[in-house]
Every structure is written in structure tokens, then in C-alpha cells.
Amino acid sequence: MKSERRNRLTARELRIWRDYIETAETIRSELSARMQRDSGLSTGDYQVLLALSEADRHRMRSSTLATHIGWQRSRLSHHLGRMERRELIRRQDCPTDSRGAEVVLTEQGLRAFRRSTSPHFLAIRETFLDALTPEQLAAAAELSAALREHQTERKDGGHDPVP
């Protein structure tokens, strides 16, 4: 492991990095504001509702749901609390495991989800897809792929080869 002293960045590298991260952030917040305005849902709400709407009988075990959308259990629990207050979902005891909770989509939740999809897609189109040529779109795909691969490499090939 070298000491890696020369970790300076060129001005160009720094600018590309900042543009990348700030642009993504801006788009994220723009989309979230539009979702809120158009349908009263946050992107978090949307992820949860999407998963439930596709689930068998519109219900899912809490931890399954968490894994499915890649959230930590505690985050999901907090979020479900807020969604439950708005009656978008309901929590009920799980019949097969008395520790567990089943998250169930309510009628109201389903309606809200359905109302939101079209504006949601439109927003993605307008804030992201419309901005890019087909070549740039392909480049975006490649870029994300490269970044994600690098992430998993760093996780896997990382330290601590597991006891």
C-alpha cells in the first residue's frame, strides 16, 4: 500500500467531479419537487408504492420490502410510519412469523400511485432523457456501469477477507 501522496486533482478533474455530482443532485431535487407538486408523493413514497403495487396481493413483508428497494430497515420503518399516517399503506401482523409485519397497500395508496406514474415518467423524460442525444444516452449507461462496477470491486476486493 503506497503512501499515495500525490492525490492532488487537476482543475479539470475537480470540475468534472463537481459538475457530475451537482448535476445529479439538481436533477434529483427538481424531480422530487415535481413529484411533490403533481401527485403529493415523494420519490421514497413512489419506490415503496411501486414495490407494493407489483407484489402479490399488494402486500409484502417489511424486511423483504427493505431489501427489494435497497433501504435499511430503520429507514423503511420511519418512512412507513409517515406513509401510514397518510393512509397510503397499512401495517398488520404477519401470520407466519409473529415478529414480523406485513405492509399492505391501501386503496388510497394504489390510487395515489396510479395517478403519479404518468407525471413521474414525464418528469424523467423532461429533466433527463430529453436533454440527451442517443449517443449521450449510451454514454450515460456506460458511465454508470463503469462507476458501479468500480464500487463493487472496491467492496469485494476490499480489506477484511472475512474471518
Add this chain to the structure above:
Amino acid sequence: MKSERRNRLTARELRIWRDYIETAETIRSELSARMQRDSGLSTGDYQVLLALSEADRHRMRSSTLATHIGWQRSRLSHHLGRMERRELIRRQDCPTDSRGAEVVLTEQGLRAFRRSTSPHFLAIRETFLDALTPEQLAAAAELSAALREHQTERKDGGHDPVP
């Protein structure tokens, strides 16, 4: 303005969109965790400290600072409150405008900032730059540029041509 009914997305478009936004988000949170671990600073702290460290006499009017880093005044105010508790900055009355506040970098804040830069750059290198070939880096630059340009177009060419 057409009714834009066919706002469906292809599976590929949707995948590219999600990969883009999720990848950026993952990198963002990875970087933020590393910053926290390495130097006890958040990226927000870093932005504030960076601006102050470059400012004349290490001080800046609050609203100037807000504009400089592109935050809303209220966000800055909350954040400064937290940073002041940790004694990274100080707030003092502005001599020329008694409404105003000057934000001053403390010794401790400056030290924290200096300690953080190297790990910060290293993290950017490792999580972002190292993942990309020179061509991909250029593509990233182009991509962000296209997205930002589209954003400003939508803002400017937007509704409400100002009374």
C-alpha cells in the same frame, strides 16, 4: 404545446435513468461517509469551510456565502448553527449593516478544513476518477454539460416571461 400522451418510457430508458440517479446517489453517500470518518466533516461543512478559507480575512457575509455556494439562506442559517456549536465558525455582527451577520472561520475550523482536503481528494479519486477511462471522463463532462444546459433552457425559456 402538445398533450404529450405517449410519455411511456422504454425499459432501457428507465434502466439508464435509474442507474444514473442511483449511482450518483451511492457515490454521494459513500463520499459523505468517508468524509465523516476521515475528518468528521460533512460535505456541507466542507463547502462552507472551503468558501471561508478562500475569503478575504476568512470571513464572509452570510447571504454572500449562501449565494456563493448556492444554498438558500435558511439552509445556511441552520447549518451555521450546527457548525457554530462545534466551533468551526463564529457569527458576529456586521459593522456596516446592522441586520447582517459575518461568518468567520475559527482556528479550529481552518485546521479541520486543512486536515480534510487530502482525504477528500483521495476519496474523489478513488470513488469516481479511478473508475473511469479518459474517454469516459470526457463523456461524463459532456453529459453533465448537456444536462445542465437543458436545465437552464427549461428555466429561461419557461413560463412567466417576467412582468
Add this chain to the structure above:
DNA sequence: AAGATTTGGTTGACACGTCAACTATCGCAG
């Protein structure tokens, strides 16, 4: 079966963001 460990889920504390309301000063039009 008793005891230890893992798993499922909630909770509380806190950082961070946005929005809207509020106070106080500034600066200008009359």
C-alpha cells in the same frame, strides 16, 4: 429443553433540507 445467537422491527437522537412565517433594518419615494 436451556441458553446463546440471529433475525425482524421499532425507537430515539441527531444531521440535514425545504417551506413559510417572522423580526428588524435599509433605503427610497413622496
Add this chain to the structure above:
DNA sequence: CTGCGATAGTTGACGTGTCAACCAAATCTT
């Protein structure tokens, strides 16, 4: 000078995220 709108900054409420602590039921171990 008065009065009024713009500006500076703070505050409170609330949504969102993370972390660590916690309880209880399930599962493994001997």
C-alpha cells in the same frame, strides 16, 4: 421626515436519513 417595500437573517414545523440501542420472537447448539 414618513411610510413602505425590499433585504438580511432566524426560527419552527416537518420530511427525510443514519446510527445505535432496544425488545421480542425464532433458530441454532449442545
